[in-house]
Amino acid sequence: MAKTITSKVFVVRDNIDTDQIIPAQYLALVPTIAEEYEKLGSYALIGLPDDQYPVRFVPQGEMKTPYQIVIAGRNFGCGSSREHAPIALGAAGVEAVVAESFARIFFRNCVATGELYPFDSGLRLCDIVKTGDEATLDFDHDTLTVNGNTYQLKPLGDVRPVIDAGGLFNYARQSGMIAAK
Amino acid sequence: MTLTEKILARSSGKTHVRPGDNVWVNVDVLMTHDVCGPGTIGVFKREFGANAKIWDRKKVVIIPDHYIFTADAMSNRNVDILRDFANEQEIEYFYDVIDDPKGHWRFDAAKGNGQRQHGSHYSGVCHSSLALKGHNRPGEILFGTDSHTCQSGAFNQFATGIGNTDAGFILGTGKLLIKVPETMRFLFEGALPKGVMAKDVILHLIGEIGFDGATYRAMQFEGPGVASLTMDDRMTITNMAIEAGGKNGIFPCDQTTLDYVNARTAENGTKNTFTPAEIDADQSFIYDKTFDLSALEPTVACHPDPGQRKLAKEMGHVALDRAYIGSCTGGKTSDFLAFAEIVRGKTVKIDTFGVPSTTRVLEELKATQWDGKSVWNILSDAGVRLTENPGCAACLGGPVDTFGRMNAPLKCISATNRNFPGRMGHKESQVFLASPYTVAASALTGKITDPREFI
Numbered sequence: 001m002a003k004t005i006t007s008k009v010f011v012v013r014d015n016i017d018t019d020q021i022i023p024a025q026y027l028a029l030v031p032t033i034a035e036e037y038e039k040l041g042s043y044a045l046i047g048l049p050d051d052q053y054p055v056r057f058v059p060q061g062e063m064k065t066p067y068q069i070v071i072a073g074r075n076f077g078c079g080s081s082r083e084h085a086p087i088a089l090g091a092a093g094v095e096a097v098v099a100e101s102f103a104r105i106f107f108r109n110c111v112a113t114g115e116l117y118p119f120d121s122g123l124r125l126c127d128i129v130k131t132g133d134e135a136t137l138d139f140d141h142d143t144l145t146v147n148g149n150t151y152q153l154k155p156l157g158d159v160r161p162v163i164d165a166g167g168l169f170n171y172a173r174q175s176g177m178i179a180a181k
Numbered sequence: 182m183t184l185t186e187k188i189l190a191r192s193s194g195k196t197h198v199r200p201g202d203n204v205w206v207n208v209d210v211l212m213t214h215d216v217c218g219p220g221t222i223g224v225f226k227r228e229f230g231a232n233a234k235i236w237d238r239k240k241v242v243i244i245p246d247h248y249i250f251t252a253d254a255m256s257n258r259n260v261d262i263l264r265d266f267a268n269e270q271e272i273e274y275f276y277d278v279i280d281d282p283k284g285h286w287r288f289d290a291a292k293g294n295g296q297r298q299h300g301s302h303y304s305g306v307c308h309s310s311l312a313l314k315g316h317n318r319p320g321e322i323l324f325g326t327d328s329h330t331c332q333s334g335a336f337n338q339f340a341t342g343i344g345n346t347d348a349g350f351i352l353g354t355g356k357l358l359i360k361v362p363e364t365m366r367f368l369f370e371g372a373l374p375k376g377v378m379a380k381d382v383i384l385h386l387i388g389e390i391g392f393d394g395a396t397y398r399a400m401q402f403e404g405p406g407v408a409s410l411t412m413d414d415r416m417t418i419t420n421m422a423i424e425a426g427g428k429n430g431i432f433p434c435d436q437t438t439l440d441y442v443n444a445r446t447a448e449n450g451t452k453n454t455f456t457p458a459e460i461d462a463d464q465s466f467i468y469d470k471t472f473d474l475s476a477l478e479p480t481v482a483c484h485p486d487p488g489q490r491k492l493a494k495e496m497g498h499v500a501l502d503r504a505y506i507g508s509c510t511g512g513k514t515s516d517f518l519a520f521a522e523i524v525r526g527k528t529v530k531i532d533t534f535g536v537p538s539t540t541r542v543l544e545e546l547k548a549t550q551w552d553g554k555s556v557w558n559i560l561s562d563a564g565v566r567l568t569e570n571p572g573c574a575a576c577l578g579g580p581v582d583t584f585g586r587m588n589a590p591l592k593c594i595s596a597t598n599r600n601f602p603g604r605m606g607h608k609e610s611q612v613f614l615a616s617p618y619t620v621a622a623s624a625l626t627g628k629i630t631d632p633r634e635f636i
Contacts, residue, residue, distance in 0.1 A: 015392065015393075015485075015486050015601065017486075017599075017601035017602075017604075019577075019578070019601050019602070019603050019604050020601065020602060020603065023578065023603055023608070024577045024578040024579055024604075025578060025579065025580055025581065027216045027247075027248070028216070028248055028253055028255035028256040028258075028259055028580070029255065030219040030220050030223060030259065030262075031220045031223070031345065032219075032220050032223025032224060032227060032345075033223065047602070047603045047608055049602055049608060049609065050608075074393060075392065075393040075396070075426065078392065078393065078426065078601075079328065079599060079601055080327075080328045080342075080577070081217070081325075081326060081327055081328040081330075081342035081343060081344055082216070082217065082344075083217065083220060083326075083344035083345040083346060084220075086344075101393065101396070103393070103396060103426055104396055104397050104426065104428055105328060105342055105343070105344065105423075108343070108344065108347070109344035109346070109347075112344055112346035112347050112350075113344070113346050167346060168346055168347070168350060169224075169228045169346070169349075169350065172350075178353075178354065181228075181230075
């Protein structure tokens with residue numbers, strides 16, 4: 001894992017639920033089938049209301065997002081337990097979501113799949129940062145630098161090595177919790 | 182220890198656990214369905230090998246229920262993936278939509294989605310079916326690949342929703358590492374007054390603590406008021422623990438629980454031994470509050486999240502386009518009977534859809550006669566559009582041809598559980614959550630209406 005990521009950020013508000021991350025009509029796509037995984041990525045955040053989010057997260061006709069970092073308010077990922085949600089974001093090219101807080105199942109699914117790093121920041125950055133601002137996320141110091149300001153995030157702690165390993169199974173094998181393949 | 186702590190301690194072989202402890206628990210039941218099952222199976226095969234066997238073929242319950250009655254080819258295929266896996270692994274509890282174990286499921290769009298298209302093994306919504314088919318037992322650990330898995334906590338189980346990767350891990354190992362949550366206690370006193378239902382209780386509580394007020398926490402419901410609540414009432418309440426962010430919701434086990442569980446396990450021949458978790462004297466809570474059930478009123482959660490609490494009587498200015506009754510939360514027989522009490526002999530003013538949660542509900546509505554007329558016909562004569570194909574249907578939108586789905590920016594009052602933007606289809610539609618009584622009264626007037634005007 002690179003120690004820093006620099007990318008434009010995509011900013012969302014509070015309570016972005018799993019229907020907004022990946023609407024239910026796309027859940028027939030099975031994430032473990034490679035071409036369906038890619039398609040899930042192309043629909044990431046397509047459920048956001050157009051009037052509040054005029055900029056599309058994944059540009060029309062493309063499979064990937066130009067935003068590797070998502071900044072969110074409270075309770076990001078609330079709602080369903082669908083793993084399609086972190087997978088859609090990961091498949092679109094997201095590396096990290098920095099939210100004021102996360103819903104529990106979404107957070108766990110980020111870690112289990114190893115798709116992205118959920119920074120439970122406690123900071124309300126969605127009021128300060130705008131979509132398109134360029135930010136640098138430093139994993140070793142747990143900081144986000146944007147528009148000349150550096151914000152201290154809560155450390156990822158125990159979940160970082162699991163995501164670094166590529167998710168629950170890889171981590172469990174590396175640490176001897178389950179047998180090697 | 183609290184009820185949740187006791188079950189997690191027992192299941193992880195410890196004498197004591199505390200909130201924050203990470204423990205490996207032994208899983209009693211893993212449930213999956215057609216939306217998350219194929220991905221879970223994919224994870225299992227990728228990680229354990231194409232020829233791997235699941236840890237226990239009697240502890241996995243597969244219930245197709247989400248996207249069944251749709252012409253969407255990928256959704257039909259997903260039911261076939263479940264069937265292939267159930268055959269290969271000799272899974273005993275698979276409630277298939279067709280009777281032929283070697284067949285393929287294809288929805289017949291020409292027949293329409295109102296007329297019965299399922300076979301005799303099909304059951305309907307997974308959470309309701311777990312209860313009905315004898316898979317809910319006090320004191321056990323149940324995981325499901327669905328956020329409303331917390332419903333099973335009504336039976337004094339630790340039950341919570343997980344993703345495909347965790348479920349794939351359980352398929353191979355029978356275990357999962359989880360963090361012991363803090364417990365919030367909701368102490369009930371009194372009994373529900375006329376016109377007020379269990380749905381109003383949980384909408385009131387979510388409004389009280391906020392839509393993320395129970396994040397990472399267990400919601401424990403106890404107190405003298407519990408005795409007056411039926412199992413259906415308790416299921417409605419625990420079902421929506423997730424709508425406050427809760428990890429699980431849980432009730433104590435009493436005679437009402439035992440009567441229900443013993444009847445269902447006997448009827449279905451499922452495992453009938455279990456050890457309930459009893460209430461300890463030394464419980465500690467992060468939140469503890471008493472609620473007088475007799476003081477509650479018909480309650481509505483307004484667009485766009487389940488925490489937007491209002492009283493139905495204050496919301497008469499909201500004109501509606503549609504009403505909907507169905508789902509794990511609001512599609513039980515008792516929900517439909519309450520709805521029918523209100524609309525009986527009258528005509529709904531707005532488009533109204535009814536989806537039984539299970540095939541059993543369908544049978545009971547057809548068999549229950551009021552003055553020589555079945556409740557099914559009473560509903561139909563009142564103008565309610567009903568389907569003989571139980572399932573999740575439009576509660577979560579689903580494919581565009583789903584029965585009752587909102588394909589335009591409409592306002593709907595619904596007996597379901599979730600109302601984030603786009604939940605029931607069109608992303609500019611709005612959903613107002615309410616009890617079956619309130620949904621029925623509102624269907625008659627075309628605006629949000631306090632049902633006590635009709636009782």
